[in-house]
Amino acid sequence: MKKVTMFVWNHFTNDARVNRECTTLAEQGYEVDLIAINDPKNPVITAYEEISNSFRVHRVKRYPWMLQAYQDYGKKFLLVVAGVQVAIIPALFYISFTIMAAYLMSLVIAAGMIKIKKLRKWFINGAIITRMIVKGYFQNADIYHANDLNTLPQAIVCSKLRLKPRPLIYDSHEVQSDRTGYNKEKIKKIESFMLKFVDQMIVENHTRAKYNEKIYGFYPKTLYNYSEKYEIQDKHKINLHQIIGINEDEKILLYQGGLQQGRGLELLIKAMDEIEEGHLLFIGGGKLTQQLKDMSKSSAKAHKIHFLDKVPFQELPSYTREAYLGFQVLQNICFNHYSASSNKLFEYMMAHVPVISCDFPEIKKVVDETNTGIVVDPHNANEIAEAVNKLVSDEALRNRLSENTKQAKEIYNWNNEKVKLLEIYNQFAPLSNKEIQLNFK
Structure with a gap:
């Protein structure tokens, strides 16, 4: 082998x-x-x-064991270490001043690694x-x-x-x-x-x-x-509406993935002011989690914005399938974002969920060719809101786009x-x- x-x-x-x-x-x-x-x-x-x-x-x-012990026990660990040094340092001084000095230097370096963030990293x-x-x-x-x-x-x-x-x-x-x-x-x-x-x-x-x-x-x-190929009806079904506490007939507007800078997440919350119907749901975690939660509390639509922690990728399709539409609105803040062909796009596709996507080349090409969503300027909250309103007010259009994903996923899959x-x-x-x-x- x-x-x-x-x-x-x-x-x-x-x-x-x-x-x-x-x-x-x-x-x-x-x-x-x-x-x-x-x-x-x-x-x-x-x-x-x-x-x-x-x-x-x-x-x-x-x-390393030292940092782990400090994380687990904090000041108690430092007190124990200090107590041990009371016995060790005089003994080393008795043996050799040079050895004691080297030992003290190593303690200073170790303390720096614990206390100074950059050194610790x-x-x-x-x-x-x-x-x-x-x-x-x-x-x-x-x-x-x-x-x-x-x-x-x-x-x-x-x-x-x-x-x-x-x-x-x-x-x-x-x-x-x-x-x-x-x-x-x-x-x-x-x-x-x-x-x-x-x-x-x-x-x-x-x-x-x-x-x-x-x-x-x-x-x-x-x-x-590309996403693994599967039939979404074979995935375990969950009651996502119940999990986030909304009525069964409410539409879920889903963003799944890392809550990180440059993914248009603040604009999604801002767009909610103009979105006529639906609940915005974030599934994931990251550096922006608390900032987004604080921002949502100030929104006039705060009661329609929800957060769930990240879900293991094996279970994620069961959540994705419950969405009315999905968001992929990366911001053009670096070439890494501009050039992405994000797996999120194909995860929505595999779950038959239409997408509102950014107009970057790789993503726009797929969405336009397969007619599985609406392409928008991801820096424009008004345009994002207009696209959402178009889909929530026209279920026939939304369902056509959803139906198109069934053909598209035969091409864009990991198999x-x-x-x-x-x-x-x-x-x-x-x-x-x-x-x-x-x-x-």
């Missing part, structure tokens, strides 16, 4: 794309080990999880990276796969620092060199350097591939973030796209006919 070791910089609880890739490889006949990060705050998440006989998840610890990330490298190196895989730039160093060490280097795939889910909160030029230099060790790069779509060719001089493979992933793997770590046959027995 060919072994694959893949890295992802999250807990692997809501990463549908990585799950699709790992599951596809495991079903084809590869032995897949995914290295993710554990979440000490979530007792449901385990350090080791066996998804199937050929797909396993290993979650490394997030915090570097320390935590460094510990995670080290643990990922150790775990990944001893997997001794036939091929290594890094999801996004923050796991590429780990994959480079594990795949290339060997007597016999292994192939390395770099799967970039974002435009790393042009996204919010990042130093563009610095990231571009880092990514450019690390690409020298990569055997194959994957990006989400052709718009991003062309951008990559422009800045790095080569055209990577594309792997669109069609995954062939490209398998072609890449077959190039670098081909399975023998025997291995493939054994897997399908």
